Amino acid sequence: MPIRFIVPYPPGATTDLVARTVGQRVSALLGRPVVIENMGGAGGNLGMAALARATPDGYTIGMGAISTNALNPHVYKTMPFDPRKDFSPVSMLGATTGVLVAGPGESATTVAQLVKNAKAKPGMPYATPGVGTALHLAGVLFNEASGAGLNHVPYKGSAPAVNDVLAGHVGVMFDNLPSALPHIRSGRLRALAVTTERRSALLPQVPTLQESGYPVVIAPWFAVFAPAGTPTSVVERLSKAFNEALADPAVRQPLMAAGFDPAASSPRDLQTFALKEWERFEAIAHKTPIQVE
Numbered sequence: 001m002p003i004r005f006i007v008p009y010p011p012g013a014t015t016d017l018v019a020r021t022v023g024q025r026v027s028a029l030l031g032r033p034v035v036i037e038n039m040g041g042a043g044g045n046l047g048m049a050a051l052a053r054a055t056p057d058g059y060t061i062g063m064g065a066i067s068t069n070a071l072n073p074h075v076y077k078t079m080p081f082d083p084r085k086d087f088s089p090v091s092m093l094g095a096t097t098g099v100l101v102a103g104p105g106e107s108a109t110t111v112a113q114l115v116k117n118a119k120a121k122p123g124m125p126y127a128t129p130g131v132g133t134a135l136h137l138a139g140v141l142f143n144e145a146s147g148a149g150l151n152h153v154p155y156k157g158s159a160p161a162v163n164d165v166l167a168g169h170v171g172v173m174f175d176n177l178p179s180a181l182p183h184i185r186s187g188r189l190r191a192l193a194v195t196t197e198r199r200s201a202l203l204p205q206v207p208t209l210q211e212s213g214y215p216v217v218i219a220p221w222f223a224v225f226a227p228a229g230t231p232t233s234v235v236e237r238l239s240k241a242f243n244e245a246l247a248d249p250a251v252r253q254p255l256m257a258a259g260f261d262p263a264a265s266s267p268r269d270l271q272t273f274a275l276k277e278w279e280r281f282e283a284i285a286h287k288t289p290i291q292v293e
Helices: 014-030 044-055 065-075 109-120 132-147 159-167 177-186 232-247 248-257 265-283
Strands: 003-007 034-038 060-065 087-096 098-102 124-128 151-154 172-176 191-193 221-227 260-262
Touching: 003 014, 003 044, 014 034, 014 087, 014 177, 014 221, 014 232, 014 248, 014 260, 044 060, 044 065, 044 087, 044 124, 044 221, 060 065, 060 087, 065 132, 065 221, 065 265, 087 232, 087 265, 098 109, 098 177, 109 132, 109 191, 109 265, 124 132, 124 159, 132 151, 132 172, 151 159, 159 172, 159 177, 172 177, 177 191, 221 232, 221 265, 232 248, 232 265
Parallel strands: 003 034, 003 060, 124 151, 124 172
Antiparallel strands: 060 221, 087 221, 087 260, 098 172, 098 191
């Protein structure tokens, strides 16, 4: 019987890359197919709601993230699940870097120039992979800190947003590095800053937003969860397979080359981490005007 791996985002994004790369190795380790099922919508909530409703037998797992399991509960007025109660943590997958990029529709080559340009053109649009995502929050926090007055234009995933930035329809975007990196390397996108605490090893010349003068630190993370009630023995077996897969150089190297930092964990450590993140974003949400119907 195959394992259904729900990815609560559209195809072609960072989550797809990670799920398919790791899932292939997990399939070999467990001796059964791991079938990736993209189920985008509502900032990842639709896919994770389906996971919460699934039979807790180990044959359905899902990719939770900073947005679905920590941020969304504080920005959506109603949630179809409670990430603290409705899932059994399996393993961390790792984290990526958020990056602020400019396309051919924007002349800025630095964050300072972008802020200057935006203030001269009130309401300048910026794209993100969707409403309520961690990158949306990065945009909101940057707007607040800089007073740039940017106008959020959400897309249904990274791919369509990147396409519009490349076409010059939207000047700038907050994206995950793996989605943007090929276009940065080709010169079609210009990386202005990263949203993490430290610079990316893949873009050592690109400053952080903190270095640029704006206290914005967002590091999008991803993890594997099963429905609540999944037997402990099953969770442990799944966790062992994901830990082994993420330790395999054949898995790690392509992920790291794409801008993703793989890092596995025990179920207990993931549970502790996810709860702390939930609490951290609860505090941020009380001070930040980001809410979704």
